Amino acid sequence: MSKLDQYKNDDIRDTRSGFGAAMDILGETNENVVAMCADLTGSLKLNDFAKKHPERFVQAGIAEANMIGMAAGLAIAGKIPFATSFAEFVTARVYDQVRQSVAYSNKNVKIAASHAGLTLGEDGATHQILEDIGLMKMLPGFTVINTCDYNQTKAATLAVAEMEGPVYLRFGRPKVPNFTPADQKFEIGKGVMLNEGNDVTIVATGHLVWEAIEAARVLEAKGTSCEVINIHTIKPLDAPMILKSVSKTACVVVAEEHQKHGGLGASISTLLAENKPAPIEFVAVDDKFGESGKPADLMKKYGLSSGDIVNAVEKVIKRK
Amino acid sequence: MSTQELEKIASQVRRDIVRMVHAQSSGHPGGSLGCTEYFVSLYFKILERAEDFDMKGKNEDLFFLSNGHISPVFYSVLARSGFFPVEELNTFRMLNSRLQGHPTTHEGLPGVRIASGSLGQGMSVAIGTAMAKKMNGDDKIIYSLHGDGELQEGQIWEAVMFAAHNKVDNLISTIDYNQKQIDGPLEEVLDLGNLEAKFKAFNWDVMHIEQGNNMQAVLDGLAKAKTKTGKGKPVCVIMHTEMGKGVDYMEGTHKWHGNAPNDEQLASALNQLEETIGDY
Secondary structure (H helix, E strand, O other): OOHHHHOOOOOEEEHHHHHHHHHHHHHHHOOOEEEEEOOOOOOOOOHHHHHHOHHHEEEOOOOHHHHHHHHHHHHHOOOEEEEEEEHHHHOOOOHHHHHHHHHHOOOOOEEEEEOOOHHHOOOOOOOOOOOHHHHHHOOOOOEEEEOOOHHHHHHHHHHHHHOOOOEEEEOOOOEEEOOOOOOOOOOOOOOEEEEOOOOEEEEEOOOHHHHHHHHHHHHHHOOOOEEEEEOOEEEOOOHHHHHHHHHHHOOEEEEEEEEOOOOHHHHHHHHHHHHOOOOEEEEEEOOOOOOOOOHHHHHHHOOOOHHHHHHHHHHHHHOO | OOHHHHHHHHHHHHHHHHHHHHHOOOOOHHHHHHOHHHHHHHHHHHOOOOOOOOOOOOOOOEEEEOOHHHHHHHHHHHHHOOOOOHHHHHHOOOOOOOOOOOOOOOOOOOOOOOOOOOOOOHHHHHHHHHHHHHHOOOOOOEEEEEEOHHHHOHHHHHHHHHHHHOOOOOEEEEEEEOOEEOOEEHHHHOOOOOHHHHHHHOOOEEEEEOOOOOHHHHHHHHHHHHHOOOOOOOEEEEEEOOOOOOOHHHOOOOOOOOOOOOHHHHHHHHHHOOOOOOOO
16 A cells, blocks of 8 residues: 555645634634734634734734734734735735845744635636745745645644744645644644655645645556655755655656746755756746636646646656 | 933934944935934933843833934934944944944844834834734833835835724824935925825824924924823824034035035034034
């Protein structure tokens, strides 16, 4: 029996609900946690927090720049603000505010972002940010996390509340298989080894982790031994785990719901170029904006499905 | 401390400003000179603060500088009021200095709680800390300073709207109303219109300090502003100042917003500003 068989798709939930569940816990357990939202309380699953802890809930209105500045101010006085919205509106829209008031000022602000990537769906490209990981990982001192399912998002939210320093926590809108064990400890900066193998390393983040598992099943059935790594922390990157794996497999495929330029794939390319050059293929959006559509259809059209990972693996193995 | 003593400190601070900017041929003397009375009043009289710097500033009045380019006056007053050695003013804008061109926490300079420079962000930060004070049961006050040109940034008006809606009434935001910016008079570059009416329309409590370069007037004005706190509205002080105040050739023009005096100009400036508590 393959280790891959343990990852089930019988529990389907959205990552953002994992965030909301963790915020409910933090509301009860950490009096310094402040939840902030810019007119998207329901989308961020913060309704319960807002109801139970109105004195620690900040409704910023549709004014994200002000929200980020206020988060920095709250952090100065010892609060742990979670500034939340759709990923587009707490990264690209407010990059200067995040850069100066949070990153450069080294404030303990957690930026929590839902609806990242193409899987936002029908609202289209104005809202489907595919550049946020690149933007946020470039800011000195920022920790960047992109979670894959409900349980991992919940655990990540609890973990970032405990660490000191600015964090970008990215998750999404759709319901996806919740396969991470509920008791799995979230270790910031550590990859999760999902399957050990010898022929190829598949590194995936966020919603693409499930696609990587599906792809590995297909590939293993065809006799290709796949090492599958879930990288939830894009920065700091778990370089030892990736380098050790590529030392064994000698090639890598990186899968992410993000632009190819500037994403996790770019980070891994740099890591390999500096330490251990090896063939690499990217399953990512290649210099395009998204469009309206059903999430699954968009993932197919833009080349982010398990089938695309299978094709990339077959291609990269030939390049060894 | 008497008003006369504060005026003596202000004269020294003005000497610091022109000397710092001259030393590196770089920096912003105009707005710094115009806000000297405000800073001296605040740090030597108005703020209820602890001797030692603590980032969280619990149970202290706190100040946020939003228009970070007037760092010379901020640094001089922080040093002169004991946050760091006055000799360190020698390092302004130099490599490896804690006194960066624009104020920052990054180098760990005591007295600074947030980076500012990219304009329009400081009021939001001040509101955040003001709200945290309320959450923490801390009844002290947050002061912030903003350039008038800076009010052209949209984020300011997001913050103005938020503070009124949420009754952030432990906040006194002062506007350095010199009516000049880099490219010229406000009314030519981008007119603010009726500033008092704008803040009132957003439901702030608005008052003026008509003589922002008169020490007694600033002291009285800030004392009056404090009486307006705790009444359900944020407080806006429109402080009428003169850019470049105290150095005759810098007054009445926007041209010294971000220009440094040469050797001859420095000598002329220092002749007009009495050395009172000693040059650094």
